Amino acid sequence: MRHNRAVTVPPIHLYDTRRRAVVPFEPVVPGKASIYTCGPTVYGPQHLGNMRSQLLPDLLRRVLRAGGYDVTFVTNVTDVGHLVSDADEGDDKVEAAAAETGQSVEEITGHWTEQWAGDRRRLGMLEPDRVPYASKHVPEQIAMIQTLEAQGRTYVIDDGVYFDVSTYPEYADFAHLNLDDLEATGRVENVSDKRHPADFALWKLSPPDSARLQEWDSPWGRGFPGWHIECSAMATKYLGRHFDIHTGGIDHVRVHHTNEVAQSECALEQHPWVNIWMHNEFLDVGTEKMSKSKGHVLTVQTLVDEGIDPLAFRYFFLQAHYRQQQNFTIDLVRSAGTALRRIVHHAVAARDAVGGDASGADAARTEPLRAAFWEALADDLNGPRALAVVASVARDPELSDADRWSLLADFDQVLGFGLADATDPEAADDSADDPRIAGLLADRTAARADKDWAEADRIRDLLAAEGLEIVDTPDGPQARRR
Numbered sequence: 001m002r003h004n005r006a007v008t009v010p011p012i013h014l015y016d017t018r019r020r021a022v023v024p025f026e027p028v029v030p031g032k033a034s035i036y037t038c039g040p041t042v043y044g045p046q047h048l049g050n051m052r053s054q055l056l057p058d059l060l061r062r063v064l065r066a067g068g069y070d071v072t073f074v075t076n077v078t079d080v081g082h083l084v085s086d087a088d089e090g091d092d093k094v095e096a097a098a099a100e101t102g103q104s105v106e107e108i109t110g111h112w113t114e115q116w117a118g119d120r121r122r123l124g125m126l127e128p129d130r131v132p133y134a135s136k137h138v139p140e141q142i143a144m145i146q147t148l149e150a151q152g153r154t155y156v157i158d159d160g161v162y163f164d165v166s167t168y169p170e171y172a173d174f175a176h177l178n179l180d181d182l183e184a185t186g187r188v189e190n191v192s193d194k195r196h197p198a199d200f201a202l203w204k205l206s207p208p209d210s211a212r213l214q215e216w217d218s219p220w221g222r223g224f225p226g227w228h229i230e231c232s233a234m235a236t237k238y239l240g241r242h243f244d245i246h247t248g249g250i251d252h253v254r255v256h257h258t259n260e261v262a263q264s265e266c267a268l269e270q271h272p273w274v275n276i277w278m279h280n281e282f283l284d285v286g287t288e289k290m291s292k293s294k295g296h297v298l299t300v301q302t303l304v305d306e307g308i309d310p311l312a313f314r315y316f317f318l319q320a321h322y323r324q325q326q327n328f329t330i331d332l333v334r335s336a337g338t339a340l341r342r343i344v345h346h347a348v349a350a351r352d353a354v355g356g357d358a359s360g361a362d363a364a365r366t367e368p369l370r371a372a373f374w375e376a377l378a379d380d381l382n383g384p385r386a387l388a389v390v391a392s393v394a395r396d397p398e399l400s401d402a403d404r405w406s407l408l409a410d411f412d413q414v415l416g417f418g419l420a421d422a423t424d425p426e427a428a429d430d431s432a433d434d435p436r437i438a439g440l441l442a443d444r445t446a447a448r449a450d451k452d453w454a455e456a457d458r459i460r461d462l463l464a465a466e467g468l469e470i471v472d473t474p475d476g477p478q479a480r481r482r
């Protein structure tokens with residue numbers, strides 16, 4: 001699709017957790033952008049808080065792409081090595097789920113990987129360029145541990161191979177940790193043979209008398225890789241020894257990303273390993289953060305079950321800056337859905353009025369609005385400010401249809417609402433006055449009364465093909481636009 005764009009995306013600035021500042025995006029390779037995001041641990045459902053951590057890189061990719069960069073996006077699947085506790089203790093999460101459910105590792109990881117991928121699609125995210133699995137990259141992880149061992153940065157104790165943080169004086173810098181405090185508060189209580197509480201497992205050894213469901217031979221004995229080394233090895237393999245942006249949830253800063261930085265910068269002898277680290281804040285579902293371990297499992301399916309379009313959550317995501325905690329309630333997402341429907345309604349009306357051709361747009365009217373939208377996003381992905389421009393463009397009476405469609409079609413590169421193909425969501429319920437549809441509904445009711453289920457299903461499918469679903473109401477069945 002071509003737009004009359006006089007304005008290009010201004011230079012992009014992003015907040016870097018390591019430097020604690022908004023910095024200009026300066027790519028390692030001119031014209032390209034490489035992004036790695038910590039993906040799901042596939043032992044259970046990915047909740048909406050996890051999806052916020054995926055929506056951040058989706059927004060980032062789209063903004064960089066609109067800015068003219070050739071973007072490569074890698075996000076992994078952690079199917080082994082993520083322990084129940086961040087403290088190098090407890091069982092592997094997938095292994096624990098297998099013991100609890102009696103399912104095989106493949107059943108568990110296959111099922112939850114598919115749930116994650118399906119929910120990404122329902123939220124309108126672009127497909128990743130690569131989705132590497134930790135279990136398929138064990139040799140790369142062993143090689144990285146061997147490099148660290150050769151550098152004298154590791155030691156072996158009963159339960160595994162550990163990274164010795166005393167060999168890397170910059171360890172605390174990334175997250176501004178106080179290592180003396182860590183020692184005092186005992187971040188890690190139970191792995192008592194560790195020399196320092198911050199030392200972390202690179203390779204966990206299987207107990208000598210028992211086999212695990214997932215284990216591999218290594219120079220140190222049979223076992224499995226630690227969670228942190230997975231991301232370092234896979235990111236390096238697919239994005240190189242120095243890449244642009246690494247993202248993840250804010251909860252990864254103190255342990256997972258601190259450890260990724262330590263082992264990668266040591267093994268690769270590369271500083272910085274990653275130019276910009278971006279972290280999204282939590283989704284707040286009440287008094288505590290959403291977490292699989294606490295019983296609040298709100299997923300994309302929860303929204304669908306509530307009759308909410310998953311794209312409403314995309315809109316909701318943009319309503320808060322990614323670095324702010326965002327309060328989540330079903331009603332707030334429902335309101336986001338209402339606002340989204342208004343925008344789609346105006347966009348579709350403008351699009352259809354000009355037959356999808358925005359060439360008649362008046363640059364004097366559109367370009368200041370276009371500039372405001374892209375300036376907001378180039379300023380550390382300011383979603384709320386960009387969304388305010390979208391809302392005003394949708395209803396501004398000064399704009400012609402060509403103006404409106406020129407802007408909204410352009411903005412949709414980042415919004416991802418599918419405006420080019422959308423149908424008007426507010427054209428719903430007109431079908432109640434359509435005698436043909438009323439006739440079909442009456443036929444279906446009669447078919448059901450005759451227990452002619454095949455005919456009833458045929459009529460349901462016919463309506464579904466027109467984007468209508470049958471809803472039972474006190475006035476009998478009605479066809480509503482989905």
Ligand SMILES: [Zn+2]
Binds near residue numbers: 037038039231256
């Ligand atoms: Zn990671």
